[in-house]
Amino acid sequence: MKYAIGIDYGTGSGRIIIVNIYTGEVISISVVKYKSGTIQSSLNNQPIPNTYALQDATDYMDVLIEGIPSALKQANINKEDIVGVGIDFTSSTVVIADEQLQPLSSKENFKNNPHAYVKLWKHHGASKEAEEMYDIAKGHNHNWLGNYGYNVSSEWMIPKVLELIHQDSEVLHETAYIMEAGDWIVSNLIDENVRSNCARGFKTFWNEEDGFFYDYYEKLHPNLPNVIKEKLEGRLVKIGEQAGTLTPKMSQMLGLPKGLPVASAIIDAHSALLGVGSIQKNQLTMVMGTSTCHLMLHEEQKQIHGISGSVKDAIVPGLYAYEAGQSAVGDLFEHVVHQVPESYEKEARERNICIHTLLEEKAATKRAGETGLVALDWHNGNRSILSNSNLRGLVIGQTLHTKVEDIYRAYMEATAFGTKMIAESYKDWGMQIEEIYACGGLPQKNALLMQIYADILNKPIHVSATDYAPAFGAAILGAVAGKGHETIEDGIKHMKQALLKTVYPIEKNVAIYQKLFEIYKELHDFYGKTRPDFMQQLKEISE
Numbered sequence: 452m453k454y455a456i457g458i459d460y461g462t463g464s465g466r467i468i469i470v471n472i473y474t475g476e477v478i479s480i481s482v483v484k485y486k487s488g489t490i491q492s493s494l495n496n497q498p499i500p501n502t503y504a505l506q507d508a509t510d511y512m513d514v515l516i517e518g519i520p521s522a523l524k525q526a527n528i529n530k531e532d533i534v535g536v537g538i539d540f541t542s543s544t545v546v547i548a549d550e551q552l553q554p555l556s557s558k559e560n561f562k563n564n565p566h567a568y569v570k571l572w573k574h575h576g577a578s579k580e581a582e583e584m585y586d587i588a589k590g591h592n593h594n595w596l597g598n599y600g601y602n603v604s605s606e607w608m609i610p611k612v613l614e615l616i617h618q619d620s621e622v623l624h625e626t627a628y629i630m631e632a633g634d635w636i637v638s639n640l641i642d643e644n645v646r647s648n649c650a651r652g653f654k655t656f657w658n659e660e661d662g663f664f665y666d667y668y669e670k671l672h673p674n675l676p677n678v679i680k681e682k683l684e685g686r687l688v689k690i691g692e693q694a695g696t697l698t699p700k701m702s703q704m705l706g707l708p709k710g711l712p713v714a715s716a717i718i719d720a721h722s723a724l725l726g727v728g729s730i731q732k733n734q735l736t737m738v739m740g741t742s743t744c745h746l747m748l749h750e751e752q753k754q755i756h757g758i759s760g761s762v763k764d765a766i767v768p769g770l771y772a773y774e775a776g777q778s779a780v781g782d783l784f785e786h787v788v789h790q791v792p793e794s795y796e797k798e799a800r801e802r803n804i805c806i807h808t809l810l811e812e813k814a815a816t817k818r819a820g821e822t823g824l825v826a827l828d829w830h831n832g833n834r835s836i837l838s839n840s841n842l843r844g845l846v847i848g849q850t851l852h853t854k855v856e857d858i859y860r861a862y863m864e865a866t867a868f869g870t871k872m873i874a875e876s877y878k879d880w881g882m883q884i885e886e887i888y889a890c891g892g893l894p895q896k897n898a899l900l901m902q903i904y905a906d907i908l909n910k911p912i913h914v915s916a917t918d919y920a921p922a923f924g925a926a927i928l929g930a931v932a933g934k935g936h937e938t939i940e941d942g943i944k945h946m947k948q949a950l951l952k953t954v955y956p957i958e959k960n961v962a963i964y965q966k967l968f969e970i971y972k973e974l975h976d977f978y979g980k981t982r983p984d985f986m987q988q989l990k991e992i993s994e
């Protein structure tokens with residue numbers, strides 16, 4: 452029997468699975484929550500801007516140190532039968548490290564410095580840098596901005612590097628490596644500075660043909676080209692390739708075979724397509740968790756307004772991977788969970804169910820449209836199709852009878868309307884959507900959510916049976932890196948996970964939601980295009 456390990460680093464935790472590479476059977480699962488979670492509002496009791504979202508990279512190492520021995524113990528297999536390990540990570544989640552790959556935040560003199568910590572993918576401290584980059588990119592003689600959906604997101608790598616250059620020269624001076632967190636994990640495992648084409652292509656202004664866009668970087672800041680050359684370069688390893696092998700120190704620390712092959716890191720949402728097996732063009736895959744990513748594959752590169760980017764070979768060699776997204780989905784539902792009355796908490800405790808399930812149950816008692824609400828799901832900005840992290844949420848139609856579950860339902864509907872906007876942009880630019888898949892940690896947990904998506908998108912939604920689609924994708928890459936399978940396609944054939952169900956649209960709901968979508972689009976265009984300054988002003992007044 453042969454096995455592979457997949458390690459999925461999400462926003463709140465790391466998930467480790469050991470998988471039979473011939474059957475896709477999960478032998479064991481280990482989940483390790485990040486001890487410091489996401490550091491927001493304050494760091495060690497010192498206030499930090501509300502736009503900051505930081506993490507502590509030592510938590511990522513704990514996932515390996517605690518999670519792998521636990522998964523091996525549960526699996527009770529001969530570890531010599533493990534052929535390889537793959538890692539997927541949220542992105543662009545940026546680690547600041549020294550020559551020994553130690554995170555600067557772990558050093559005594561930097562432990563209270565926010566710029567020494569990981570800038571999580573949803574960190575919006577670099578919005579001014581992103582705006583400046585967009586203005587310069589618009590005027591630059593190039594055509595690559597179209598490959599990024601004609602936008603620059605503050606969630607990407609280069610705005611976060613510029614923020615560091617602008618804000619903290621001392622941290623920058625002590626920094627040897629600025630890395631995607633997935634690359635940082637792989638580089639630690641093999642003790643070499645390697646960089647994956649996946650995150651590099653989507654989150655940094657780079658493509659394999661031209662390399663880094665140094666002529667553009669020079670216009671942004673005189674120091675930026677050198678910072679890129681000195682701190683972001685590294686041996687490129689493409690998706691499907693082996694990055695290297697486990698060092699003796701790591702194999703001893705983790706209890707894994709010496710010289711175990713390690714795959715190049717992949718972005719978490721992109722890895723999910725491998726775990727689900729949705730790698731045909733005309734398939735839209737929604738990877739739904741804290742955020743949602745909307746991914747497609749195509750043999751051509753099209754410049755599609757409002758998506759986050761398109762990169763060749765980023766998921767399946769030979770195909771362009773396309774990504775769009777929404778920065779707050781599970782996070783938005785969690786936001787309501789924290790606002791329920793004590794009576795709801797009491798009821799959930801007594802029934803031993805989570806608040807999400809209680810809210811879903813209460814929200815499901817109403818028919819489509821009965822709340823009388825329409826919301827904008829922009830509580831953490833709008834990633835696609837407006838790419839504006841200064842935008843804010845909105846609910847219209849509230850009355851004195853509006854309940855918290857009505858708001859919960861309105862947000863579920865709003866995230867579906869936002870997905871419809873993305874799907875329409877894909878279709879407007881030549882990407883036909885014939886099938887829709889849903890995976891990630893959300894779809895299996897909330898039946899009402901998936902029915903709302905089927906009704907609003909007016910398409911059947913194929914729901915993956917596993918909560919761990921990204922981890923399965925990482926395991927497939929680990930199996931390929933370790934020659935357990937010759938190609939990614941072979942790995943998918945043997946290891947992809949089954950579907951749980953297909954959710955079909957309900958005709959009467961489709962008609963009601965089409966009316967509500969017209970209102971959503973009016974609100975979207977007014978607050979997102981005609982007067983985005985309203986929400987910008989509210990943000991500035993609040994700071």
Ligand SMILES: Nc1ncnc2c1ncn2[C@@H]1O[C@H](COP(=O)(O)OP(=O)(O)O)[C@@H](O)[C@H]1O
Binds near residue numbers: 462740808892896
């Ligand atoms: N039953 C549920 N309904 C709606 N959202 C949920 C439910 N259970 C958990 N969530 C949300 O799912 C998100 C976690 O998604 P998951 O995919 O597990 O993690 P990650 O985003 O770290 O990969 C959290 O934001 C949480 O609020």
Ligand SMILES: O=C(CO)[C@@H](O)[C@@H](O)COP(=O)(O)O
Binds near residue numbers: 462718740
């Ligand atoms: O931005 C990307 C992918 O490009 C994701 O890593 C990011 O949205 C976070 O994903 P999760 O919601 O934590 O799974």
